[in-house]
Amino acid sequence: xxxxxxxxxxALALAVSISTGCSAQSRDDSRLSxxxxxxxxxxxxxxxxxxxxxxxxxxxxxxxxDLHNYQPTADDMMTVSDCDVFIYVGGESDKWVxxxxxxxxxxxxxxxxxxxxxxxxxxxxxxxxxMQSTEEEEEDSGNEPEFDEHIWxxxxxxxxxxVAIASILSDADSEHAEIFKNNASAYIxxxxxxxxxxxxxxxxxxxxxxxxxxxxxxxxxxxxxxLDYYAAFKGCSSESEASFETVTFLxxxxxxxxxxxxxxxDGSDCxxxxxxxxxxxxxxxxVLTLNSMQSVKAADGKPAPSYIELMTxxxxxxxxxxx
Ligand SMILES: [Zn+2]
Numbered sequence: 001x002x003x004x005x006x007x008x009x010x011a012l013a014l015a016v017s018i019s020t021g022c023s024a025q026s027r028d029d030s031r032l033s034x035x036x037x038x039x040x041x042x043x044x045x046x047x048x049x050x051x052x053x054x055x056x057x058x059x060x061x062x063x064x065x066d067l068h069n070y071q072p073t074a075d076d077m078m079t080v081s082d083c084d085v086f087i088y089v090g091g092e093s094d095k096w097v098x099x100x101x102x103x104x105x106x107x108x109x110x111x112x113x114x115x116x117x118x119x120x121x122x123x124x125x126x127x128x129x130x131m132q133s134t135e136e137e138e139e140d141s142g143n144e145p146e147f148d149e150h151i152w153x154x155x156x157x158x159x160x161x162x163v164a165i166a167s168i169l170s171d172a173d174s175e176h177a178e179i180f181k182n183n184a185s186a187y188i189x190x191x192x193x194x195x196x197x198x199x200x201x202x203x204x205x206x207x208x209x210x211x212x213x214x215x216x217x218x219x220x221x222x223x224x225x226x227l228d229y230y231a232a233f234k235g236c237s238s239e240s241e242a243s244f245e246t247v248t249f250l251x252x253x254x255x256x257x258x259x260x261x262x263x264x265x266d267g268s269d270c271x272x273x274x275x276x277x278x279x280x281x282x283x284x285x286x287v288l289t290l291n292s293m294q295s296v297k298a299a300d301g302k303p304a305p306s307y308i309e310l311m312t313x314x315x316x317x318x319x320x321x322x323x
Pocket of ligand 1: 067068150217235236294
């Protein structure tokens, strides 16, 4: 929908420039077009370009496609092909990007791979005790490191990415560099303030272990605040059935730690969390959901909540479990 509005606006701009006798310029020449893949990257960038004129920002996965299952449509490939700045995560699920960029029409495109930007801040997905794993994952462990691509689930990563995005936008559009710089600096202050709230909560937490009856895309979040976790699956494993052993292991951890909550992630049917709870001694744990933001879309005619709002919701959910 957003993309349709943007292209309609571009067509209108073109029509206006023709009718006023100016030479018809292509959209690429007159406006800065930016494409972001997943929602958090889009929302960060929208903060940075806020108030900058002549800027078109596209959220590529705006139909709620899960990052791991996303397949670009022909329309998506065209959008990427013509843009001035392309911003993506650069992980396992972005394999489609290579060919999209190789075939891009705009040969001067600025491209930013945020996992490259984060470098030493990257963390590997861990195969932890009790996890359900595929044979492939077991063979992989000890081989090539598989970095967790859910980089946005760290406010500190978000700060680093904001700096990098502002910088590449300034390269692409030096005229508005001052706006990008000021917006980025104000946004980093907001991110840092929320990071302080997380720090304050987790520093004083009595319970420091989260139990996920689900996939586990939150490696960066627990790492930032020194929390521990157990989960049914490593990262966003393609595995979806948890074995009896995994369920009883997690239930045993709930009993051992006196956990009152079992976590799931957005989009879960809670079946594994429910099975874990049913296998504990008290069977009285409540299910809490943390939002991984890997498939965010606008709903009911309202825009999607911002990254800051979603991370604040996650903080409030953690508050319940940690105190
Ligand atoms: Zn994921």
